Structures are given as C-alpha cells and as structure tokens.
Amino acid sequence: xxxxxxxxxxxxxxxxxxxxxxxxxxxxxxxxxxxxxxxxxxxxxxxxxxxxxxxxxxxxxxxxxxx
Numbered sequence: 276x277x278x279x280x281x282x283x284x285x286x287x288x289x290x291x292x293x294x295x296x297x298x299x300x301x302x303x304x305x306x307x308x309x310x311x312x313x314x315x316x317x318x319x320x321x322x323x324x325x326x327x328x329x330x331x332x333x334x335x336x337x338x339x340x341x342x
Contacts, residue, residue: 300308
C-alpha cells in the first residue's frame with residue numbers, strides 16, 4: 276500500500292513548481308481587470324432588469340386582454 280503522505284508531498288511539491296511557472300498579473304493589470312469585470316456585471320444586471328421589466332409588461336398586457 277502506498278504511503279498517502281508521500282503522495283501528498285509529491286503533489287504539493289509539483290503544485291508549488293507549477294505556480295512558480297505561472298505569470299501573475301501586476302497590481303495595475305489586476306485593478307484594470309477588476310474594473311472591467313465590475314462594469315460588465317453592472318451592464319449585464321441592467322440588461323437583465325430591463326428585459327425582465329419589459330417581458331413582465333408584455334405578459335401583463337396579454338393577460339389583461341384575455342381576462
């Protein structure tokens with residue numbers, strides 16, 4: 276039976292090695308990307324809210340014609 280602690284040590288050793296190879300963003304790149312994500316979320320939320328309101332009005336109009 277293999278030693279589970281040896282496997283974990285090998286895994287974490289390889290994990291650290293791979294993380295050191297990664298290219299990490301600078302502070303300004305991270306700030307710019309965060310701003311882009313926040314603006315995109317706000318625009319998507321606005322679009323979703325407007326679409327929901329418009330569809331609600333259309334369904335309300337059709338149901339008022341039926342009843």
